[in-house]
Amino acid sequence: MAEVLTTVKTDGKEPPIKKKSRIEEVMKKWGIPIALAVFLILFFMPTPEGMTPVAQRSIAVFTGALILWITTPIPIYLTSIAAILMLPLIGAVKDQDVAFESLGFGVIWLMVSAFVLTSAMMKSNLGRRFALWMVTKFGKTPKTTLLVLIIINFILAFFVPSTTARATLMVPICMILLEVYKAIPGESNFGKVMMLQGVQADAIATSGVMTATAGNIIAVGFINEQAGGHIGYMDWLLASMPTAIVTMLITFLIGFKLFSTKGEANFENAMGTLKDELKKLGSFSVDEKKASIIFIITVILWATGDYQKGWFGFEISTEQTAVIAALLCLLPRIGMLTWKEANIKWELMIFAAGAYSVGNALDKSKGAEWIIKNVVSGLGLEQMNHAMVYVVVIFLSMYSHLIFTSKTVRVTILIPAFIALAKSLGMDPVALGLAAAMTMTYTITLPPHSKVNTIYFGTGYFSVLDQVKYSIVTCFVGASVISLALFTWFKVLGL
Structure with a gap:
C-alpha cells in the first residue's frame, strides 16, 4: 500500500500504462486496413439519392477517421492531421x-488555458493545501468526512x-485517512465507499462545470457551431450543476446502502496525521x-x-477570460509558471x-x-414521441462509455450525431446536445x-x-435526473 501511495502522490505523473487486451491488439492491427477500405468504398461508390458528392466525400473522411480514432493504430492527433489535410x-x-x-477556434484556446491553470494549481500546492484544510476542519465523523x-x-x-x-x-x-485508520484494502467497506465515491465525485463534478474537462469544451463548440447555440460558462453551470449536486447526493446515500460502514468510525488519529501533513x-x-x-x-x-456588457459596455468572453488567466500564470514576476512547466497537451489540441x-x-x-435521416427512418424514431426520444438519447449517451472509453472521442462522435438527429426530427438541437453532453463525463463503470x-x-x-454495481446505479440516477431537468429546469432557464 505504501507503494501505491508513493505512486499517486507524484504530481503530474500518469498512472501505469495498462496492458492492452487481445481485442484492443486486434483492433490496432487491423485499424488502418479497415479504415482505408471503408474510406475507398464510401468515396468511389455511386452517390446515393438525396446526397451531394461533397457530402459523400466528407462522410468518407469522417468514417475513415472515426475508425482510426476508435482502433488507435496511430495516435489520435495524427489521424486528425491526416483528416484536416484530406478534406480540401x-x-x-x-x-x-x-x-x-x-485550430484557431475559441474553444481550442480555452483548452490551452485549462492546461496552464491545472499546472499552476499543481505546482503551487494550492489544491493540496485546500483539500487538507477542508478535511481537517470539517471531517469530524465518517459520513461528514466522505461528504x-x-x-x-x-x-x-x-x-x-x-x-x-x-x-x-x-x-x-x-x-492517509485509511492507512491511519488501519482500513484493509478489499475488506473495509468504508475504504470501498471512500474510493468509489471519489471516482464518482470526480466525474459528476466535472459534468457540472464547463471548463472542468476538455470534453465539455469540445461539446460546447459543437453545440454553438452546429446547433446555433450560445452556451457559455454560466449557461452550462446553471443547467448542469444542479443535476450534478442532486445526483451526487442521491448516490452518496445509496453508497451506504450498498456498503454498510457501521462499526468503522474512529478518525481521531487520522485527523492528527492529516493536520501534520497540512503543517x-x-x-x-x-x-x-x-x-x-x-x-x-x-x-x-x-x-x-452575462452582466459585464451592462456594467462596463463590453464583455470578456469565457475564452478571453481563460487566456487572460493563462497569461497571468505565465508572466514573469506576476505568474508562477514557465512555458515548459505549463504541460500543454498539444496532441489533444490537434485531435x-x-x-x-x-x-x-x-x-x-x-x-x-x-x-441521421436514414437512421431515424430505419429505427422508426420519427414515430416516437419527442419526449421519449430525448430520454432515449440521454440514456444512450450515458451508457455509451461502455463502448467508447475516450470522453473526447465519444463527444466527437455522438454530439454532432445527436444535433443532426434533433434537426431532422424538428426538436431543439441545443437542449438535446447540452443534455447529452452533460452525461459524457460519467466514465465510471470499469x-x-x-x-x-x-x-x-x-x-x-x-x-x-x-x-460495476455502484456505477450502474449511479449512471441510471444521473440519466434520470438529467432527463427530468430537461423537461423542467431547462425550461426555467430558457433552454
Missing part, C-alpha cells in the same frame, strides 16, 4: 479554410480543469498567493460574463482541431443530415474507462464488481 484535397470542403481554421471529500471534488472542478489532476490530489489524502506545507507560499488571486479573478470574470474540422465538414455538406478510475482502482480498496 479530395473536395470534401469547398474552401480549405473550413478545414484549417479549426467533505465530495465537496472538495466539486470545488476543485472550478479550479483544476483536469479529472486526472484532481484524482492525483485527492487519492493521497484518502490513503508540513508551512505558511502560504508566494506561488500559492499568486495562484489564489489569479483563480479568484478568473472565476469572477466567468461568473459575471480536437481535426475533430472539429471533419465534424463541421459533415455538417456543412449536409452529410450528417442525410445519415477501471479502464478513465485514468481517474485507474488511479483509484490501483489503491486496492474496491473490486471491479464493486465498481
Whole structure:
C-alpha cells in the first residue's frame, strides 16, 4: 500500500500504462486496413439519392477517421492531421479554410488555458493545501468526512480543469485517512465507499462545470457551431450543476446502502496525521498567493460574463477570460509558471482541431443530415414521441462509455450525431446536445474507462464488481435526473 501511495502522490505523473487486451491488439492491427477500405468504398461508390458528392466525400473522411480514432493504430492527433489535410484535397470542403481554421477556434484556446491553470494549481500546492484544510476542519465523523471529500471534488472542478489532476490530489489524502485508520484494502467497506465515491465525485463534478474537462469544451463548440447555440460558462453551470449536486447526493446515500460502514468510525488519529501533513506545507507560499488571486479573478470574470456588457459596455468572453488567466500564470514576476512547466497537451489540441474540422465538414455538406435521416427512418424514431426520444438519447449517451472509453472521442462522435438527429426530427438541437453532453463525463463503470478510475482502482480498496454495481446505479440516477431537468429546469432557464 505504501507503494501505491508513493505512486499517486507524484504530481503530474500518469498512472501505469495498462496492458492492452487481445481485442484492443486486434483492433490496432487491423485499424488502418479497415479504415482505408471503408474510406475507398464510401468515396468511389455511386452517390446515393438525396446526397451531394461533397457530402459523400466528407462522410468518407469522417468514417475513415472515426475508425482510426476508435482502433488507435496511430495516435489520435495524427489521424486528425491526416483528416484536416484530406478534406480540401479530395473536395470534401469547398474552401480549405473550413478545414484549417479549426485550430484557431475559441474553444481550442480555452483548452490551452485549462492546461496552464491545472499546472499552476499543481505546482503551487494550492489544491493540496485546500483539500487538507477542508478535511481537517470539517471531517469530524465518517459520513461528514466522505461528504467533505465530495465537496472538495466539486470545488476543485472550478479550479483544476483536469479529472486526472484532481484524482492525483485527492487519492493521497484518502490513503492517509485509511492507512491511519488501519482500513484493509478489499475488506473495509468504508475504504470501498471512500474510493468509489471519489471516482464518482470526480466525474459528476466535472459534468457540472464547463471548463472542468476538455470534453465539455469540445461539446460546447459543437453545440454553438452546429446547433446555433450560445452556451457559455454560466449557461452550462446553471443547467448542469444542479443535476450534478442532486445526483451526487442521491448516490452518496445509496453508497451506504450498498456498503454498510457501521462499526468503522474512529478518525481521531487520522485527523492528527492529516493536520501534520497540512503543517508540513508551512505558511502560504508566494506561488500559492499568486495562484489564489489569479483563480479568484478568473472565476469572477466567468461568473459575471452575462452582466459585464451592462456594467462596463463590453464583455470578456469565457475564452478571453481563460487566456487572460493563462497569461497571468505565465508572466514573469506576476505568474508562477514557465512555458515548459505549463504541460500543454498539444496532441489533444490537434485531435480536437481535426475533430472539429471533419465534424463541421459533415455538417456543412449536409452529410450528417442525410445519415441521421436514414437512421431515424430505419429505427422508426420519427414515430416516437419527442419526449421519449430525448430520454432515449440521454440514456444512450450515458451508457455509451461502455463502448467508447475516450470522453473526447465519444463527444466527437455522438454530439454532432445527436444535433443532426434533433434537426431532422424538428426538436431543439441545443437542449438535446447540452443534455447529452452533460452525461459524457460519467466514465465510471470499469477501471479502464478513465485514468481517474485507474488511479483509484490501483489503491486496492474496491473490486471491479464493486465498481460495476455502484456505477450502474449511479449512471441510471444521473440519466434520470438529467432527463427530468430537461423537461423542467431547462425550461426555467430558457433552454
